Amino acid sequence: MAAFHYLNKVYSMFGKSKDKEPDVVLIGAGIMSATLGMLLKQLDPTLTIEIYERLDEAAAESSDAWNNAGTGHAAFCELNYTPEQADGSIDISKAIRISESFDISRQFWAHMVGNHLINLPLDFINSVPHMSFVWGDKNVDFLRKRYEAMQQSHLFRGMQYSEDPQQLLRWMPLIMDGRTITEKVAATYMPIGTDVNFGALTRGMIRYLQQQPGVTLHFCHEVRKLRQKSDSSWRLKIRNVNTDESIKVRTRFVFIGAGGGALPLLMKSGIPEGEGYGGFPVSGQWLKCTNPEVIEKHYGKVYGKAAVGSPPMSVPHLDSRFINGKRELLFGPYAGFTTRFLKQGSFLDLPMSVKLGNLRPMVAAGLRNIPLTKYLVNQVLQTPEDRMVSLREYMPQAKQEDWVLEHAGKRVQVIKKHPDHVGVLEFGTEVISSADGTLAALLGASPGASTAVSIMLSLLEKCFPEKVRTPEWTNKLREMIPSYGQSLAENEALLHEVRAYTSEVLELESVQQIRK
Numbered sequence: 001m002a003a004f005h006y007l008n009k010v011y012s013m014f015g016k017s018k019d020k021e022p023d024v025v026l027i028g029a030g031i032m033s034a035t036l037g038m039l040l041k042q043l044d045p046t047l048t049i050e051i052y053e054r055l056d057e058a059a060a061e062s063s064d065a066w067n068n069a070g071t072g073h074a075a076f077c078e079l080n081y082t083p084e085q086a087d088g089s090i091d092i093s094k095a096i097r098i099s100e101s102f103d104i105s106r107q108f109w110a111h112m113v114g115n116h117l118i119n120l121p122l123d124f125i126n127s128v129p130h131m132s133f134v135w136g137d138k139n140v141d142f143l144r145k146r147y148e149a150m151q152q153s154h155l156f157r158g159m160q161y162s163e164d165p166q167q168l169l170r171w172m173p174l175i176m177d178g179r180t181i182t183e184k185v186a187a188t189y190m191p192i193g194t195d196v197n198f199g200a201l202t203r204g205m206i207r208y209l210q211q212q213p214g215v216t217l218h219f220c221h222e223v224r225k226l227r228q229k230s231d232s233s234w235r236l237k238i239r240n241v242n243t244d245e246s247i248k249v250r251t252r253f254v255f256i257g258a259g260g261g262a263l264p265l266l267m268k269s270g271i272p273e274g275e276g277y278g279g280f281p282v283s284g285q286w287l288k289c290t291n292p293e294v295i296e297k298h299y300g301k302v303y304g305k306a307a308v309g310s311p312p313m314s315v316p317h318l319d320s321r322f323i324n325g326k327r328e329l330l331f332g333p334y335a336g337f338t339t340r341f342l343k344q345g346s347f348l349d350l351p352m353s354v355k356l357g358n359l360r361p362m363v364a365a366g367l368r369n370i371p372l373t374k375y376l377v378n379q380v381l382q383t384p385e386d387r388m389v390s391l392r393e394y395m396p397q398a399k400q401e402d403w404v405l406e407h408a409g410k411r412v413q414v415i416k417k418h419p420d421h422v423g424v425l426e427f428g429t430e431v432i433s434s435a436d437g438t439l440a441a442l443l444g445a446s447p448g449a450s451t452a453v454s455i456m457l458s459l460l461e462k463c464f465p466e467k468v469r470t471p472e473w474t475n476k477l478r479e480m481i482p483s484y485g486q487s488l489a490e491n492e493a494l495l496h497e498v499r500a501y502t503s504e505v506l507e508l509e510s511v512q513q514i515r516k
């Protein structure tokens with residue numbers, strides 16, 4: 001509260017913005033900055049916003065369609081969101097949170113499309129069934145229990161479960177074709193899953209923002225330094241990477257939406273809330289199918305179970321994608337060791353991020369995650385033949401000549417201080433904000449783009465708490481996101497209402513079809 005009064009004081013000190021003194025600076029033109037920019041501009045059209053992006057286009061890092069898996073993470077198929085407890089029960093609380101978050105994203109996207117705010121190809125989001133597939137008694141037992149637990153929540157109604165190989169053949173022909181059934185197999189099938197082209201979505205939002213009065217986008221501009229002044233405003237030093245010219249910008253609110261580049265900037269900001277954080281980058285690779293006949297035979301996102309000891313982002317999946325109007329098929333991800341925080345980053349990113357303040361948590365997290373290190377070393381040493389062996393576990397008839405290796409984006413996993421273990425490695429996302437609400441940064445990458453809207457709503461609540469409580473902002477938030485402030489997990493009628501509305505606007509599989 002006090003923080004917000006302070007912020008307001010700075011607001012009034014600056015009065016209306018002048019050149020290079022915008023109300024808001026967004027660092028990076030990925031999905032997170034784009035989403036926050038859209039929300040802020042809708043909530044307060046008078047805001048002046050400057051966006052600085054080091055590359056020459058928007059969404060060219062993790063948010064680009066080829067750099068992520070495009071799964072609309074709604075917790076329908078990702079087995080790592082529903083861990084098995086020591087007593088054998090299945091904990092679905094994380095799945096509920098993620099599913100609700102995805103429904104929030106759908107509402108905001110439907111608002112933008114329905115109101116013609118963004119010039120988007122409608123196929124930025126497509127209905128693609130989400131399936132989970134396992135084999136072996138233990139895994140089948142887990143999947144059955146998971147299905148039963150999820151049926152307790154209306155968020156997951158419509159999901160089907162089967163252990164019948166003939167049914168599985170209909171759901172996932174490429175996966176069952178040529179499979180020798182020596183063990184039990186099982187799958188779940190959720191028809192209302194989606195594939196999302198987050199790159200197209202981001203560029204659509206950025207285009208809208210560029211056309212708004214008071215918004216300026218600067219490509220090829222890299223934010224190098226940021227320092228808080230005594231009046232609590234922020235002074236940013238930014239380099240034009242083409243001309244090498246340096247500019248200075250002063251603002252009263254900064255969002256570090258720099259993806260993998262967020263950690264070094266957070267450290268430079270010097271806010272106490274950012275102390276002790278470190279990052280561990282993991283690179284991703286896919287096998288991309290080049291045979292149109294094979295691509296056409298598969299329709300779904302089929303997620304398996306991560307091997308014991310391997311990290312959650314290693315869950316193998318065979319994925320139908322829709323990219324630029326074309327159907328595609330990916331398998332992966334294969335992980336790799338890297339020291340870069342961004343695909344177009346520097347080999348020095350990781351070593352340069354190690355400072356006195358995060359050395360202990362980083363070493364402790366490293367020592368506690370030896371299986372991850374072993375897994376990454378194994379992945380790096382894989383030959384093309386080894387990759388085909390992994391693919392054939394899911395697609396027994398796969399032919400090497402139909403697949404090429406592609407490089408995905410980088411994930412920088414968060415390392416943070418821990419009271420008992422000195423340092424821990426986290427696989428989620430985390431918003432870190434200064435106590436005065438003048439700066440926020442997003443670290444981590446999972447479940448990522450799918451939950452961008454909820455993440456940015458929580459950022460607004462942290463950094464603009466009093467504004468969010470005003471009738472103007474509350475009403476606008478409810479107009480954009482009809483379920484805002486209510487729990488979809490607790491209100492079945494509301495869930496059906498918002499799913500029906502978003503399905504219609506975004507032309508997705510109708511929820512009514514699967515309610516019976």
Ligand SMILES: Cc1cc2nc3c(=O)[nH]c(=O)nc-3n(C[C@H](O)[C@H](O)[C@H](O)COP(=O)(O)OP(=O)(O)OC[C@H]3O[C@@H](n4cnc5c(N)ncnc54)[C@H](O)[C@@H]3O)c2cc1C
Binds near residue numbers: 055067069408
């Ligand atoms: C392999 C992989 C698979 C994934 N699969 C999925 C999935 O299936 N579903 C899902 O929802 N999410 C997925 N994700 C996560 C998702 O891609 C990310 O959460 C999301 O794209 C992050 O968006 P962002 O805006 O934070 O970062 P980015 O999209 O990386 O954008 C950050 C931008 O900041 C710019 N930048 C960096 N430093 C600076 C600086 N100093 N100055 C100016 N600009 C700077 C960068 O150039 C970049 O354009 C996946 C990620 C990976 C890597």
